[in-house]
Amino acid sequence: MTAEKYLEMAIAAPLHKIIAEHPICRDFFMNLRLTNIDFNLPLMQALDNIAEDDISEFGLDKGMILREFCQFLETFGKVASDDAAIRSLTIIGGHGKSGEAEIEQWTASVGEIISIVGPTGAGKSRLLADIECLADGDTPTGRRIHIDGKEISDERRFDMEGKLVAQLSQNMNFVMDLTVKEFLGMHASSRLTRDAENTIVKCFECANELAGEKFLLDTKVTQLSGGQSRALMIADTAYMSSSPVVLIDEIENAGIDRRQAIQILAQKEKIVFISTHDPLLALSADKRIVIKNGGISRIIETSAEEKGCLGAIEKLDATLYRLRTCLRHGQEISMDTVKGEEQQ
Template structure:
C-alpha cells in the first residue's frame, strides 16, 4: 500500500517524460491504450485532459481510472523487482532420462552457490539448462520439476516477462541492435530500474573490460564486439544490473574471458550459478557437480577435500596453458616446457 502511495505521487507530480526516463516500459502502457502521442512535457492528468474523451471511452476508462491503471502497472514493476530479490534457493526434482528411467534425484541450490554440469557432448547438459530456464513443471520431455523457495510455480509466475528469475548466457552471444556499448548499458539500466544508473553503467563497463581478453570502449558498437567481449559484457550486466537471481552459463571456457573471475563476480552478487562445462578447473571449483549421462542426471557429487587439493596443480597447469596461448596470440615462439607440479 505504501508503495502505491509513492507511485501515485510520482504520477501526479512528474511529467510523462520524467516518468519514462525512470520507468521506460511505461511507454508500452501508453501504447496499449493508443496514447503514445501524449504531450511528454505535461503530467499524466494534464496530458489526458487535452485528448478527446472518446479515446478513453473506447477502453471504458476516464482520466481518473486510466491514471489508477498506470499506478497499478508501475507498482507491479517495482513489486516484481522486490520479489525477485527474495529468491533464496532453487530445487531440481528429477524426471526421466532418454530411456525413460527415473532420475531419482532432488538437488537444492542456495544463493551464492556454484553448481557445475558435466558430461559428454550430447549427453543432455543443455537440456538441463533449458529445463531450469523455463522453470519446468513436469511439462518438458525430461518431466523434471523446478521449485523456487521450495514451491512450484504457476504459469503466470513462469512466463511473466517483468519477473524473469533466470538469466542465461549461451555459447553464442550475437547482438542485432546498432547501439554502442554506452547506449546498450544505458538502455538496460533504465529498463531494469537501476538506482544510481550512471555508477552502475560505469561499474559494468570496467568489469567487462577486466574480464575480456581484449579491451573495448564505450563507443564500440555492440555488433563489433568479439564473442569473448560480448560474453564479458553480458556477465557484468547479469552481475550488476539484472535482478534475476539464477544465472545459467553454457561453456564459459570457450569465451576467451577470465572464467574464474566471472564466476566469483556472480556469486559475490548473490546469484545462484549453474555452469555447463568441460573445464576441470571450473568443474572442481564448484560446490557440487551434476553428472549427466544418457540425457538424465546420473549422479550429484560434492567436491571432495582431495579434489580441492588437486586444484592447486590444475591451476598451475592452467597458468602454463594461458601463457602458451598468449605467446601464440602475440606471434611468439613456443619452446619445450620445463616445469614441476
C-alpha cells in the same frame, strides 16, 4: 501506492513533476507520439490541445489515456524490487533416456555454483532447459522443479514471465548498435534502477576486469571481441539482471577470467548452473552434477583434494593461454615457450 493515489496524482500533478519522480513516464508519451504537449500542465489539461483524431489512431480517447497512464504508473511506479529473490531450487528427479530413474531429489541454495558435466549429447542442455522452464513433469525427462521447497503453481509460473532465470551461452550476441555505456544505461533504466550511473560504472569496471583486452565505455557493443562480449554479458547479468538463477552453457575459451566470472555471479546472491567440459570451471564449482544417458547419475561435492588441484590446472591453463597469445602475435613455438613463464 494504491491505484486511487496514482489516479489522484495523474489528475492533479503537472506532468513534469510526475516525470521527475518517474522518468520512465517520458516513454509513455513517446509511445503515443505525444511529445509536443505542455508538460507544465496536468495530463487532462495538456491533452486539451491534441486533436481527438491523433489519439484515435492508437484506438484511444482522452479518458482512456488517463486510465492507461494510471496503469502505466502502477506498473512502473515502484522501484525495482527484489520480489524475484529466492533461497533455493530443488530438482525432483525424473528419468534418463531409457526410462531408468535418476536421483530422487536435490536442492541448490543461493550463492552456490553447480557445474554440470557429461559427454556431449548426454543431456546437459536438457537439464538447463528443465530448470529454465520450471519443469513440472511435462518435459521428456519428467523432472520437476520446486522453488524454496515448494511446488510452483501455474499461476505463479505465468506471473514470473521468465524472470526467474537469466541465461548465457556461446550463441548469444548483441544485436543492437549501441555503445557500452548506452547499452548498460538502457538496461539500467528498464530495471528502474535509482542509482543508474553508479551501477553502470561498476558493471563496466567488472567487465573490463574479466576481459583480457580492455575496452571503453564508448566502444560499440557490436565491436567487442568474443571474450569482451562474454565478459560484458556476465557483468551485466551480475549487476543488473534481477534473475536469481543463472544458467551458463559453455563459456570456455572466451579469453576471460572464467573462475572470477562465476564467483562474481555467485556473490550476487544467485544460484549459478554451468554446463561445461572445462576442468577449471567444473572444479571451481561447489558441486557438480554428472549426467549420463539423459539422467542425473550422481552429484559430487568438490573435494579438498580436487580444490587443491586447481592451482596446477590454472598453470596448465595459463600455459595454453600463453601459447595462444604467442601464435596470435606471429611468434614461433618452442619447448621453451611451452615450459617457461620467463619467456613472457
